[in-house]
Amino acid sequence: MNFLTLFARAVASMRYNKTRSFLTTLGIIIGVTTIIAIVALLKGLDRTIDREFSSLGTKTIYVQKMEFQLGLPRHRGFDEVAKRADLTLGDAAAVAQLPTVRAAVPTINNELDTLTRGVYEADECSLTGVGEGADLTGNWVVSEGRFITAYDLRHRNMVCVLGSYVADNLFAPGDNPLNQMLDVDGHRYLVVGVLEEKGASFGHPQDNQIFIPIDTYLKYYSLPKGRASVFHGLRIEVLPKEGVPVESALANVEELLRRRRGLRYYEDNDFGLNTQESMLSSLNNIRSILWLVMVGVAGISLLVGGIGIMNIMLVSVAERTREIGIRKAVGANEFDILAQFLSEAVALSSVGGAVGIVLGLAAAAFVSAITPLKAVVPWWTVVLGVGFSAVVGIIFGIYPARKASGLNPIEAIRYE
Amino acid sequence: MAEREEVAAGRPPLKRVIELVGVSKVYDTGHVAVRALDDVDLELGAGEYVAIMGPSGSGKSTLMHVLGCLDAPTSGSYFLQGEEVSQYEGRRLAEVRCREVGFVFQQFNLLPRLTAAQNVELPLLYARAPAPRRREIVADMLAKVGLSDRGHHRPNELSGGEIQRVAIARALANDPAIILADEPTGNLDSKSEEELMQLLDGLNDRGRTLVLVTHDDGVARHAKRVITLRDGRVV
Numbered sequence: 001m002n003f004l005t006l007f008a009r010a011v012a013s014m015r016y017n018k019t020r021s022f023l024t025t026l027g028i029i030i031g032v033t034t035i036i037a038i039v040a041l042l043k044g045l046d047r048t049i050d051r052e053f054s055s056l057g058t059k060t061i062y063v064q065k066m067e068f069q070l071g072l073p074r075h076r077g078f079d080e081v082a083k084r085a086d087l088t089l090g091d092a093a094a095v096a097q098l099p100t101v102r103a104a105v106p107t108i109n110n111e112l113d114t115l116t117r118g119v120y121e122a123d124e125c126s127l128t129g130v131g132e133g134a135d136l137t138g139n140w141v142v143s144e145g146r147f148i149t150a151y152d153l154r155h156r157n158m159v160c161v162l163g164s165y166v167a168d169n170l171f172a173p174g175d176n177p178l179n180q181m182l183d184v185d186g187h188r189y190l191v192v193g194v195l196e197e198k199g200a201s202f203g204h205p206q207d208n209q210i211f212i213p214i215d216t217y218l219k220y221y222s223l224p225k226g227r228a229s230v231f232h233g234l235r236i237e238v239l240p241k242e243g244v245p246v247e248s249a250l251a252n253v254e255e256l257l258r259r260r261r262g263l264r265y266y267e268d269n270d271f272g273l274n275t276q277e278s279m280l281s282s283l284n285n286i287r288s289i290l291w292l293v294m295v296g297v298a299g300i301s302l303l304v305g306g307i308g309i310m311n312i313m314l315v316s317v318a319e320r321t322r323e324i325g326i327r328k329a330v331g332a333n334e335f336d337i338l339a340q341f342l343s344e345a346v347a348l349s350s351v352g353g354a355v356g357i358v359l360g361l362a363a364a365a366f367v368s369a370i371t372p373l374k375a376v377v378p379w380w381t382v383v384l385g386v387g388f389s390a391v392v393g394i395i396f397g398i399y400p401a402r403k404a405s406g407l408n409p410i411e412a413i414r415y416e
Numbered sequence: 417m418a419e420r421e422e423v424a425a426g427r428p429p430l431k432r433v434i435e436l437v438g439v440s441k442v443y444d445t446g447h448v449a450v451r452a453l454d455d456v457d458l459e460l461g462a463g464e465y466v467a468i469m470g471p472s473g474s475g476k477s478t479l480m481h482v483l484g485c486l487d488a489p490t491s492g493s494y495f496l497q498g499e500e501v502s503q504y505e506g507r508r509l510a511e512v513r514c515r516e517v518g519f520v521f522q523q524f525n526l527l528p529r530l531t532a533a534q535n536v537e538l539p540l541l542y543a544r545a546p547a548p549r550r551r552e553i554v555a556d557m558l559a560k561v562g563l564s565d566r567g568h569h570r571p572n573e574l575s576g577g578e579i580q581r582v583a584i585a586r587a588l589a590n591d592p593a594i595i596l597a598d599e600p601t602g603n604l605d606s607k608s609e610e611e612l613m614q615l616l617d618g619l620n621d622r623g624r625t626l627v628l629v630t631h632d633d634g635v636a637r638h639a640k641r642v643i644t645l646r647d648g649r650v651v
Contacts (some may be wrong), residue, residue: 005541013529016529097578102478132650323528323529324529326525326526326527327527327538328429328486328510328513329484329486329513329519329521330513330514330519330538330539330542330586330587331510331511331514331538331539331543331590332510332514332538332542333506333507333510333514333542333544334506334507334510335507336510336542341578365520409486410481410486410487413486413521
């Protein structure tokens with residue numbers, strides 16, 4: 001009896017008891033659905049993260065008051081971080097002098113309420129004071145006009161560069177914002193540049209910014225104090241020189257800032273040096289937790305599903321004791337009986353696995369449709385789903401199948 | 417006994433389909449050891465038609481199971497077609513059951529989930545016969561028992577007599593050396609019984625070795641030789 005015959009017979013046997021077979025496979029269905037859906041969504045998340053990161057400056061080091069770690073200060077309490085000394089324009093200037101650094105740009109920003117210009121409105125804009133070179137560190141491309149220059153900074157010019165969202169919403173289509181005046185928070189600026197659209201990063205819009213020279217900014221706004229300074233304080237965006245590894249620039253910046261802040265050798269950094277990699281690694285922590293949760297959920301449901309199959313197979317062996325006796329009497333050997341019951345267990349779990357794959361793909365497609373997360377289904381998830389369910393069938397089918405194959409034919413035939 | 421000497425010399429006698437030499441079967445129930453078969457010697461030649469009779473508990477069924485290789489004797493030797501099958505175990509025993517013996521039971525003969533044709537096909541599947549050959553033999557066997565048109569029916573759609581005829585077709589599928597029938601007419605009305613016995617008689621007429629277990633004298637009369645058991649011994 002070849003494999004196909006065995007499988008066909010096993011499926012026929014499943015159809016004989018449709019309701020029971022369905023209920024038996026439910027655990028496997030849930031397990032495989034979970035695996036497929038979560039893998040698809042996590043893969044989608046991975047892809048989203050990769051895309052989001054490429055919209056940030058890839059090599060930029062963000063010097064901030066706190067270390068980036070799952071968005072919360074690492075090791076220390078929030079208040080302790082708030083008590084740290086703020087970063088200063090002097091720090092930025094000193095970092096800029098480092099031989100490994102191409103640009104060190106002080107940056108600070110302020111959320112604005114709705115901005116209006118005549119009949120036009122733009123919601124949730126933010127005003128960002130920057131030094132020279134923020135277009136480099138932030139990976140911005142100027143589509144029209146120019147960016148903030150050293151000249152603007154020195155003279156505290158009342159000029160601004162608009163993110164595409166701001167330009168699109170405050171100016172009529174076809175109305176070039178360049179060289180027009182824009183009132184922001186009670187002050188009037190000349191629009192000297194418009195940026196290309198960059199899209200959101202981690203759900204955080206970026207094109208809603210209005211860049212002005214940081215010296216102009218500091219004329220009107222004070223630095224945030226206390227807790228607000230943790231997230232919204234002055235930060236320095238550092239871009240290493242061309243050909244310089246991020247790590248060596250990082251080491252130079254660290255050494256310089258430790259010296260400037262008077263830290264002893266035994267003291268920890270009281271500032272954060274955040275790179276794309278450190279953000280990635282903290283995101284990877286979340287990702288590995290998600291994977292562990294998935295493996296746990298899927299593992300438990302496959303275990304429960306497997307036990308369900310074993311249970312039903314044991315019932316089936318008991319019910320069909322006489323059948324086994326007759327089969328043995330007409331010449332089936334132990335292997336034949338083993339193969340028969342094992343193939344039934346595998347058929348049950350594989351059909352459950354197949355249904356689970358379909359449901360998992362449907363669930364992933366559903367989540368993709370109603371959330372920004374786009375599911376990605378790698379081909380190996382399907383193989384994984386089928387493989388897992390077949391393995392569960394074999395593991396949990398082997399005991400009942402062995403029990404069946406070991407039955408004494410005479411006792412089996414007499415079994416009532 | 418010349419045959420015994422031949423056995424002792426390791427040369428089992430030929431042309432005998434079955435030879436039992438000093439076969440005993442003891443069931444250990446824990447308290448008492450029951451001797452279901454007690455030193456049974458038996459020879460059956462090719463083409464014989466034998467009825468095994470005896471009261472309940474005389475060891476008929478045990479003898480049947482030993483002959484059908486469903487059960488191994490506790491002591492003694494069993495030669496089937498010259499092979500000492502009492503030495504066999506597991507896979508080889510299954511092989512013997514598959515190819516050398518055809519079984520017909522009193523009831524619950526057929527697998528209820530399978531059609532008549534699929535039931536007849538079973539021994540061929542276990543003998544690893546290729547599919548075209550299986551189809552050919554199944555059609556052949558069903559024709560032999562007069563049920564060519566009933567192949568696609570399941571057992572619950574067949575009468576008692578038809579079920580037993582399907583069982584005979586199945587027993588014949590691998591062209592075995594002997595057919596063992598355990599009370600084959602036990603659950604049949606007299607008309608079906610008569611038809612079934614005619615079928616068995618016909619098989620024997622064509623040279624098939626038959627062993628029937630029965631307590632019905634009417635059935636036993638069809639056989640050419642009657643062996644009576646009492647308390648596990650041949651009388």
